[in-house]
Amino acid sequence: MTITNLEINTQADLDNLMSEVKAESPNLFQFISDFINKKVSIEEVEAFLKMEHEIQQLYIKNYKART
Incomplete structure (x- = not known):
């Protein structure tokens, strides 16, 4: 999945995008989801973003x- 133009104007747009992500890349x-639910820290996301x-x-x- 490649997103080149991320234009989210409504909750429905976000819901549709997340449905696509869930279907195409469940992990x-x-x-x-784990980040939103505070099971993944900001530091972990920052480390992820620094990876190749x-x-x-x-x-x-x-x-x-995460449980």
Whole structure:
């Protein structure tokens, strides 16, 4: 999934985007959900964003939901 133009104007736009993410990349959706639910810290997200693209892909591929 590649998003080149991120234009979210309404809650419905966000809901549609998140539905796409959930369907196409469930591990990424889980990572985002865990961040929203404070199971992933800001520091962890910052570390993720500093990773090389290939490492980010592996991280998400192997991501498991937090309890």
